[in-house]
Each structure stands twice: as structure tokens, then as C-alpha cells.
Amino acid sequence: MQKVKRIFWLIHVIVWVLFTFLVSLQLYTDDHNYWVPFTIGFILTALLVFYTHFFLLTKYLGKNQKRAYFLRLAAIASIGPLPFLILHPKRPDSWNLILGYYPMVLLTLVPIFLFLSWLARVTENLVLNTIKKEQLEKQAVETELHYLKSQINPHFLFNTLNNIHTLVYKQAPAAPQAVMQLASLMRYMIYESNAPTVPLAREMDYLQDYMSLQQLRYKKSPVVDLTVEGETESCHIAPLLFIHLLENAYKHGPARLEPGDLKVQIEISEDILTFRVQNPVRQNPVSALEEPGGIGLPNVRKRLALLYPGQHSLEIHHAGDTFAVVLKIHGLHTQVHERKAQLLHH
Known part of the structure; x- marks a missing residue:
């Protein structure tokens, strides 16, 4: 079971490295003047939204605590755009920045990574539960075989x-x-x-x-x-x-x-x-x-x-x-x- 979990985390690392490379390559190819801070801000926002929701699901998925879950989900969505705004080349206190980019990130980037984190959590749970079920079935079979022998x-x-x-x-x-x-x-x-x-x-x-x-x-x-x-x-x-x-x-x-x-x-x-x-x-x-x-x-x-x-x-x-x-x-x-x-x- 621990080996499977390590494989999942290795997949996380590889996917995020490739994703960071593709985002930076796209911004650099578009001759964006501030491709470095934009890339860092974009990736940090994605990581913040993805993993805070990922671990939130770890705690609440399958449990009857919807109120606590949705309150924390709203907090994640609210703070999700902050890394992107803080690292934006314009001054963070600019109203144009806050009124322009904050709603854009909140309505586009945040929902995407909320969904991806949910998909990753559900997939991992499905695989781990399947393996656990197979192990229990194997253990039951071995116990019966031992008894029969x-x-x-x-x-x-x-x-x-x-x-x-x-x-x-x-x-x-x-x-x-x-x-x-x-x-x-x-x-x-x-x-x-x-x-x-x-x-x-x-x-x-x-x-x-x-x-x-x-x-x-x-x-x-x-x-x-x-x-x-x-x-x-x-x-x-x-x-x-x-x-x-x-x-x-x-x-x-x-x-x-x-x-x-x-x-x-x-x-x-x-x-x-x-x-x-x-x-x-x-x-x-x-x-x-x-x-x-x-x-x-x-x-x-x-x-x-x-x-x-x-x-x-x-x-x-x-x-x-x-x-x-x-x-x-x-x-x-x-x-x-x-x-x-x-x-x-x-």
C-alpha cells in the first residue's frame, strides 16, 4: 500500500514539473515581457488551490460533514488567486489589478484546479480501495486454504x-x-x-x-x-x-x-x-x-x-x-x- 502511495506522489511530481515547463515555454514563446513572474504566480496559484482542496477531500470525502467542507472550499476559492496577484508585475494594491485579474482567476483558474484535485483524490481513493479489497480477499483465501490444509x-x-x-x-x-x-x-x-x-x-x-x-x-x-x-x-x-x-x-x-x-x-x-x-x-x-x-x-x-x-x-x-x-x-x-x-x- 505504501509503495502505491509513493507511486502516486511520484506521478504528482512528474506532472507538475511537466506542467510548469509547458506554461513557462508558452509564455516565453509568446514573447511575454514578464514570463518568469507570470509563470511562478500561475503555478503557485494552481498548487495552492489543488493541494489545499486535495487534502480537504482527504479529510471530508465520504463523510457527512457538508457544511464544514463547503465553508473551507469557499475559503480556498477566495485565497486561491492571491499568489498570482501578489507576483503580478503591477502593484498588488492596484484596483485595476484587483477588479480585473482577481475575478478572472477566480472564475477560470480556480474551478479548473478544484475539479482536477477532486478527480485526483477520487482516482487515488478508488485505486487504493481496490488494492485493499484485493488484499483482504487474498487474506481470506489464504486463511481458508491454511484451514483446509x-x-x-x-x-x-x-x-x-x-x-x-x-x-x-x-x-x-x-x-x-x-x-x-x-x-x-x-x-x-x-x-x-x-x-x-x-x-x-x-x-x-x-x-x-x-x-x-x-x-x-x-x-x-x-x-x-x-x-x-x-x-x-x-x-x-x-x-x-x-x-x-x-x-x-x-x-x-x-x-x-x-x-x-x-x-x-x-x-x-x-x-x-x-x-x-x-x-x-x-x-x-x-x-x-x-x-x-x-x-x-x-x-x-x-x-x-x-x-x-x-x-x-x-x-x-x-x-x-x-x-x-x-x-x-x-x-x-x-x-x-x-x-x-x-x-x-x-
């Missing part, structure tokens, strides 16, 4: 700690690796996910840490069949975008998952990223609040609407005992630069 099921953390405690108690060889994976997962959630975008490869590392910690609940081979197609290093996405989809697959699958029951596929083709997750649905009935999809899908929908408006599709398929979600994000290779520019603009 923080909604990862806390039970996962507690269950993981209990599993690690059991491994440590039994002195299992997998305990140190599990601690490192949990530390990596928490580090990513707390620190790295604050960036607007992250490399897709780093997001995948996070998902794999999550899957490895979930695997502690199972004694069998990996329950997740993960496949990746395409170049992940050159692709950037918003962080923590897939975790709710993967979490739902664990949450709403059978209590005892078999190897390969959860199928996760990530595909990058040209500028389209496709994320698919499929899981078997538990056989016992669940309540409406815990039906496949849960709170994770609404969370993902809100984040996608905020982060990728008009550049994504989210399809949900529930057929028989299988539940699948397909997320597609378009224009990712250009999206990185566009989103950075948009954030800088706001």
Missing part, C-alpha cells in the same frame, strides 16, 4: 505414534526408519507446505512416507499399488492436495486390507496431471456422515476451486464394492508462473 485426520498421528511405540518396545528394526518417516512427514506438513507450489516429486515423497507409516498396521505386503507415469520433476502443484483422497481410501476401505487393495496412479501427460485412487468399500453399512468420500472430498473441492478455478475436474465413481476418485489438473506447466504472478499482484 490443517484438516488432516489427527487420529493418523496418534495411531502412528502408538505403532512406533510398539516397534520401539519390541526393539523392532523398523522403528528408526518409522521415526524418520514421521519426522519427514511432519517437516513437510509444517514447513515445506507453506509454499504456493511444490515439486510433484516432493509431494509424492510425502505420500510415500504416509503410506509407509500406514503400512505399520499391516503385516502383509504393501497394501498400496502405486504407479507413476510421466516426468514428475518438471511438474509443480499446490501442496497437500492428494492426501485427503489417499486418507479416504484407507478410512473407508475394509478393516483388513489385502496387498494391492488400494490402487494409486499418477500420470503426467503434456500439461495434464491425473491422480487416481481406488479402494474397495467396507461391507458393513456406514452412517451418512461416514459414507465414502467423508469430509475429505469437500475439502479437496474447496481447495481446487480456490487454487485451480476452471482448470480441474474431479470425478467420483462408486460401483458395487469399489470406490474411485479421478482428479485432473490442466495447464500445470504454465500454471506455476501464472500463480506466482497472481500472488505477487495481490
Whole structure:
């Protein structure tokens, strides 16, 4: 905001310098004998009228104090011609000067710069209010995104700690690796996910840490069949975008998952990223609040609407005992630069 105000004042300085140059050049070209005092008097009158009214509007514009405003406006109009009269080559006490030039300046020069100062004040207020509104909207969006990112099921953390405690108690060889994976997962959630975008490869590392910690609940081979197609290093996405989809697959699958029951596929083709997750649905009935999809899908929908408006599709398929979600994000290779520019603009 302060930067914008400095830009406005720089524009003021440049405009007044150019205006002074043009007025003096015109008087000098007309071979006016007193072009210097006339120029100084003209510019000082313009500056006096313009800025006294400009700052008067700063105080009263938009407020219900019309009487105070118009009284001060009349005073500005009355004293506005004085610099021009004082610097006039004729004696300031000359009646011809007072009766001739004073009404002329009062009726021509003063109204023009009163209007210009009003136009400048209104324009500046409009720009500043627009920027302020955009900043507030951006802040609201960032607050909502922060809240949505923080909604990862806390039970996962507690269950993981209990599993690690059991491994440590039994002195299992997998305990140190599990601690490192949990530390990596928490580090990513707390620190790295604050960036607007992250490399897709780093997001995948996070998902794999999550899957490895979930695997502690199972004694069998990996329950997740993960496949990746395409170049992940050159692709950037918003962080923590897939975790709710993967979490739902664990949450709403059978209590005892078999190897390969959860199928996760990530595909990058040209500028389209496709994320698919499929899981078997538990056989016992669940309540409406815990039906496949849960709170994770609404969370993902809100984040996608905020982060990728008009550049994504989210399809949900529930057929028989299988539940699948397909997320597609378009224009990712250009999206990185566009989103950075948009954030800088706001």
C-alpha cells in the first residue's frame, strides 16, 4: 500500500514539473515581457488551490460533514488567486489589478484546479480501495486454504505414534526408519507446505512416507499399488492436495486390507496431471456422515476451486464394492508462473 502511495506522489511530481515547463515555454514563446513572474504566480496559484482542496477531500470525502467542507472550499476559492496577484508585475494594491485579474482567476483558474484535485483524490481513493479489497480477499483465501490444509485426520498421528511405540518396545528394526518417516512427514506438513507450489516429486515423497507409516498396521505386503507415469520433476502443484483422497481410501476401505487393495496412479501427460485412487468399500453399512468420500472430498473441492478455478475436474465413481476418485489438473506447466504472478499482484 505504501509503495502505491509513493507511486502516486511520484506521478504528482512528474506532472507538475511537466506542467510548469509547458506554461513557462508558452509564455516565453509568446514573447511575454514578464514570463518568469507570470509563470511562478500561475503555478503557485494552481498548487495552492489543488493541494489545499486535495487534502480537504482527504479529510471530508465520504463523510457527512457538508457544511464544514463547503465553508473551507469557499475559503480556498477566495485565497486561491492571491499568489498570482501578489507576483503580478503591477502593484498588488492596484484596483485595476484587483477588479480585473482577481475575478478572472477566480472564475477560470480556480474551478479548473478544484475539479482536477477532486478527480485526483477520487482516482487515488478508488485505486487504493481496490488494492485493499484485493488484499483482504487474498487474506481470506489464504486463511481458508491454511484451514483446509490443517484438516488432516489427527487420529493418523496418534495411531502412528502408538505403532512406533510398539516397534520401539519390541526393539523392532523398523522403528528408526518409522521415526524418520514421521519426522519427514511432519517437516513437510509444517514447513515445506507453506509454499504456493511444490515439486510433484516432493509431494509424492510425502505420500510415500504416509503410506509407509500406514503400512505399520499391516503385516502383509504393501497394501498400496502405486504407479507413476510421466516426468514428475518438471511438474509443480499446490501442496497437500492428494492426501485427503489417499486418507479416504484407507478410512473407508475394509478393516483388513489385502496387498494391492488400494490402487494409486499418477500420470503426467503434456500439461495434464491425473491422480487416481481406488479402494474397495467396507461391507458393513456406514452412517451418512461416514459414507465414502467423508469430509475429505469437500475439502479437496474447496481447495481446487480456490487454487485451480476452471482448470480441474474431479470425478467420483462408486460401483458395487469399489470406490474411485479421478482428479485432473490442466495447464500445470504454465500454471506455476501464472500463480506466482497472481500472488505477487495481490
